[in-house]
Amino acid sequence: MGWLIVPDITDERVVCQSPCNHRDCAVMREQWGESKCRICGEGFKAGQRFYYEDGVAIHADCLEDETLKQTQR
Numbered sequence: 001m002g003w004l005i006v007p008d009i010t011d012e013r014v015v016c017q018s019p020c021n022h023r024d025c026a027v028m029r030e031q032w033g034e035s036k037c038r039i040c041g042e043g044f045k046a047g048q049r050f051y052y053e054d055g056v057a058i059h060a061d062c063l064e065d066e067t068l069k070q071t072q073r
């Protein structure tokens, strides 16, 4: 399972910075504007690594920390 990079939704090339009707832009704004990591409860910043787990984004650092704890138990 590979990690992905959080897109920069303040970048015009990623999401239109003015109101628009693009489905992709709406999805991006919704996904990254409000979403919080399930493990640490923090938001996502552009450029952070993340994984999708059950369709939910989680910081790669948080998930790797947790996986490490589990394997060390």
Ligand SMILES: [Zn+2]
Binding pocket: 015, 016, 020, 021, 022, 025
């Ligand atoms: Zn757009």
Ligand SMILES: [Zn+2]
Binding pocket: 037, 038, 039, 040, 041, 042, 058, 059, 062
């Ligand atoms: Zn996190």
